[in-house]
Amino acid sequence: MPEVCPVLGLAIYFAVLGFSPDGKLFAGENQYSRFLKVLKEILNRDVMNVTLAEVSMSANSFGTHSARKGAATYVSGCSTSGPSAAAICLQAGWTLPGVQDKYIRYEAAGDMVVGRFVAGLPFDSPNFAVLPPFFDIQSGQIDESVVLRHRVKEAMNSIFPGVPSNLSSVCQFCLASLLYHRSFLLKTLPSTHLLFATPVFSSSNESQLQWLRQRVVCRNVKENDIISSCGIPPHVGLMVELAYYKSEMVKMREDLSHAFEAALKRHINGSIMSMEALEAAFSSVLARSNLVQHNLHLVQSALDNTNATCIDQSNGVRSELILWDGTFHRVAKYFVLPSGTVRVVWQQWCGGQPPLRLLTKHDMSSRLKKVRLSELRRVMLLIETLLTQEEL
Template identity: 35%
Template sequence: MIHLDHISVRSNAIGIVFCKWKTDQSGTKRRNPRHIYSNPMEAQSCVFLAIAIYLVCHPQLSMGKLLPGAAQKDRFGKQLAKLLSHPETTCGRSEYGTHSIRKGAATFACSGSTGGPSIVSVYLRCGWSLGNVLERYMHYEGAGDQILGRVMAGLPINDASFAILPPHFKMPFDSDVSSVINKVFPSLSRVPALHSVLAFCLSSLAHHAQALEMLIPKSHPIFYSRVFTDVDMVPMLKARLVTQDSVLPATRIPPYVGLHKELARATTEMRSILNEVIRGVDAHLETKGVTAGNLT
């Protein structure tokens, strides 16, 4: 069960610590964070956005369980069954179940491309046993979990954008940003340890605001929150957002993604050279014409 104090910012990711796993029911093993990443290009796949919507719609949520109440597992199962029973849903209850998310994610991570994360990272992320021998020699390491987190976010592994940063504020402790955090998250904003998490949530919400209006019914509670009822809030937040050229590092990306980024940068520079040459020639001809006394 996830508590709010299990959630923290890890550089450009959000880390979640699970106290118990399928293979560690006593909770005695090392509690390593599982990294989740933003997807600035696809609102439907952005976990940061999903967390933001949930927290904004529950402004009085206080420290403790992320999902209050009891029998969360049963509630999730019932809600999933209700979703799959909807007339507009193309798949049926016989095809998907509560374990389908984990199975599908593991399959996508291992076989969704020819250059995915290691199978050990996938096993550890899913909480599956490696067996008595492998568990003695193969352990968790942040780099493996981080690249897996980017894959799970739906970022394209064969493109320079795999290293994209989450939408974030140039100055996260800006007085205006802090004021908005206090208004939107009146209870959780009192917890200093969550400030960076709330800033990531707010930045993703502002970044995807336009997409949300197309994806979610107007009757959704998110549109009755301060973020959307205050018409000046989203534009003000967007003006302070960046997703690149930042001091925030992109953690543990594969070496070839760095090459993709350099190739993309070189291509952009080469395209700009043509315009610079044309402007230079035009300026030179203009100067020569004026010197010769010709009208230009």
């Protein structure tokens, strides 16, 4: 929410008015009176009067302490997992007589989490842990880090001349915030605003600022970042981790999809796969294995009864298929090749149920049976060769 971002507000103030020589944030005297005067002037504008009337309020409903009181009210009641009442009171500057600094003390963790709530960050989202805009080294190289540090220093000397040494780190975040919210500032502020007369929006500095703008990020913390998130409640930390795992799963799904598509293109004719191409490929495989099935009800029959029938495409012989070990076979798992005379075996070879000549190694359940089938086929093929000779 750049509208209420304290870093962006401080950046605009420093860029336009500079720094007070006496070390005070706001120059001059009677800051209280000046703030009240500006506040009343804004609240008495016509557009504000209309807006306040819609919520049954007027300009007199607000004063110099309204921001502090309203922020305390919001933080104490906006969430069931908000900061402690003591942390809110200490941040608001309200004393706790009898216990403050004795039993209830200031701690950085409570102060930080109150600051995140007051900044308007979404407390029910992983974005509650978001970092402020900052300069990130995209390549992770030391050379780029040196160049980035040098360019940031040059930009700060131009935009924040005379910055005190104790505000140098603060002004780096201010510079990053100005660059990150450039579009928002151009859209929101009037064209006559003094900020547009500063080097931030100077055309002569555009190339340098554009280079810096490309290296400004605003996101949740990552490994090896130069800064880390502070004031993060435990449940927000869990949400951040879950959001990370979700993004990784989405990325994994996309990567698998691309990898599968690439594999299809690479292994199937080197072209884009289609349903027609898939059907043709499967039909070719089934035809080579003599397992082509033309009727859908046969598949259902196989699922219900673990049996089905197929038609050999070469001679039209119909045979039963038996399901075992997860695939279809022409004989049962415990089938044994018949023994007997050559005549008996020849009859089974040509007209058995099923004909033995239709069997393959795939139909045999053991290595020994496969060897015997191979030997039987060799003998039967020799007999067929002899029977087809002209002299016989």
